[in-house]
Amino acid sequence: MKKVILDADVSLYTPDLGFSDDAIVVLMASILFSQKHIDLLGISCVSGNVWMRQGVVNTLWLLDQMKIKDIPVCKGATFPLKNEFLHVPSRYVDRPELHWVGALNSWNGTPLLEDIPFGERSKTQSDPRMAEDFMIEMVSKYPGEITILANGPLTNLARAGQKDPKFFSKVKEILILGGAIDEYESQLQRAEFNFWWDPEAAHQVLKSDASITLFPLDICLKTENRREDYYKIVESNSSVSAIYQRLDQVYWDHHPKSDKKHLPIFDLITVAYMIKPSIFSDIRKGSISINCDERSKNYGVTKLKIKKGTHLSVVFDLNVQAFRKFYLDLMTKC
Ligand SMILES: [Ca+2]
Numbered sequence: 001m002k003k004v005i006l007d008a009d010v011s012l013y014t015p016d017l018g019f020s021d022d023a024i025v026v027l028m029a030s031i032l033f034s035q036k037h038i039d040l041l042g043i044s045c046v047s048g049n050v051w052m053r054q055g056v057v058n059t060l061w062l063l064d065q066m067k068i069k070d071i072p073v074c075k076g077a078t079f080p081l082k083n084e085f086l087h088v089p090s091r092y093v094d095r096p097e098l099h100w101v102g103a104l105n106s107w108n109g110t111p112l113l114e115d116i117p118f119g120e121r122s123k124t125q126s127d128p129r130m131a132e133d134f135m136i137e138m139v140s141k142y143p144g145e146i147t148i149l150a151n152g153p154l155t156n157l158a159r160a161g162q163k164d165p166k167f168f169s170k171v172k173e174i175l176i177l178g179g180a181i182d183e184y185e186s187q188l189q190r191a192e193f194n195f196w197w198d199p200e201a202a203h204q205v206l207k208s209d210a211s212i213t214l215f216p217l218d219i220c221l222k223t224e225n226r227r228e229d230y231y232k233i234v235e236s237n238s239s240v241s242a243i244y245q246r247l248d249q250v251y252w253d254h255h256p257k258s259d260k261k262h263l264p265i266f267d268l269i270t271v272a273y274m275i276k277p278s279i280f281s282d283i284r285k286g287s288i289s290i291n292c293d294e295r296s297k298n299y300g301v302t303k304l305k306i307k308k309g310t311h312l313s314v315v316f317d318l319n320v321q322a323f324r325k326f327y328l329d330l331m332t333k334c
Contacts, residue, residue: 002274003145003172004029004038005135007076008267009048009102009152010055010062012116012247019230019247021267022049025151026059027240028271028327030066031334037275041138041146042072044131048152048197051103051111052078055152060122065243069124076131077155078111080198084294100193118246132160139170149270150176150205153194158201161208168208175270178202179288179302180217181314191300192217195290199300203290206312213313214288215269216302219280224320225265229328236332244331265327272326273315279326282317285310 006029011020026043033040043063045055052075059073106112115121127134135156139146148171150157157174160167168174178194179202195202206212234244273280286306291298304314 001036001039002147003041003138003142004147004149004274005041005138006043006149007046007131007135007152007156008043008055008059008149009046009050009052010043010058011049011102012058012061019244020049021225021265022055022151023058023062023247024265025149025267025271026062027066027243028268028330029149030063030068030071031239031330032271032275033071034066034068035334040071042074042127042134044074044076044134044156046076046131046152046156047078047080047103047111048194049102051106051113052076053111053113054103054106056126057113057116057121060124060126061116061119062243064122064124066239072127072129072134073124074127074129074131074134077159080153080155080201081158081204082200082294083198083299102193102197131156132163135160136164136167139167140164143170144172146170146172147274148174149274150174150178151267151270152177153197154178154201154205155198158198158204161204168205168210171210173211173213174205175273176205176212176214177220177267177270178216179214179290181302181304181316182218191291191298192302195302196300199290199292202300202302203292206288206290209311211311213273213283213315215273215315219316219318220266220269221264222318222320223264223266223269224324225263226324229324232328233331238332238334240331240334268323268327269318272318272323276322276326279322280315280318283313283315285313287312288314 010022032038180192291301
């Protein structure tokens with residue numbers, strides 16, 4: 001059975017997108033763990049879409065809903081390694097060129113911790129180990145066996161690599177959601193959020209000797225999350241239907257007139273690839289460079305250089321219908 005650590009910035013819902021894909025990934029990982037498809041060793045939290053502490057509260061709440069008690073949830077980094085603007089976040093808020101500022105929406109001079117908008121926080125405590133210590137301990141115990149799903153900024157992984165220089169060589173593979181390749185040039189004109197949040201961490205992880213598969217915005221934007229799928233899950237009476245219904249209610253309370261039906265859904269990609277790699281295609285080997293010049297407006301922007309024989313694969317395409325089927329099967333039959 002695959003041994004897995006999920007490292008993520010777990011928000012619960014996003015006003016524009018409805019139920020957050022970060023939260024869905026925690027549910028998917030919980031289901032795969034319950035159905036004995038993976039051995040989920042733990043979930044480590046990092047700031048990004050929400051502040052790290054909020055991610056811990058959200059993750060513990062989600063695991064409570066899934067009646068899972070024995071998965072360690074670790075605290076990780078609140079701030080990025082270096083990104084000095086982010087250490088003074090007020091300087092970033094309201095910058096028009098940024099589409100999404102994530103945790104910076106909850107900032108008034110300090111990272112805010114908000115209540116769960118429905119129900120109570122979990123009474124379960126987080127694990128006493130810090131994210132990087134937990135990851136180092138696990139890969140040392142199971143060298144060459146652990147898959148890390150890195151669905152948020154890469155600060156925790158970079159810190160693990162700084163603390164244990166052999167950390168990356170002991171990981172089996174890292175599946176990373178981050179960066180933008182062609183999409184940046186063509187439409188976005190900005191860095192992708194996860195890498196923008198902590199460009200130095202992304203740089204350190206990508207230049208490590210770990211076996212890495214990267215899922216940039218280029219492929220994320222091809223995914224589809226449909227409202228009709230959402231209702232199929234709610235109506236399936238599966239173990240996640242009630243959670244979907246509650247979060248859906250929050251979405252509609254905020255957007256009573258929204259008619260958005262097809263939206264991309266990013267974070268599920270790493271889970272889908274781990275379980276069904278045959279869904280994916282157009283995989284290119286290469287090396288990635290990241291702009292780590294804080295004075296540049298392209299801070300955090302990635303460039304791919306195609307090169308054979310590197311440890312880094314970048315995935316550009318997927319079978320959208322097969323991806324939807326994988327997601328729906330998992331969520332409606334659990
Ligand atoms: Ca995320």
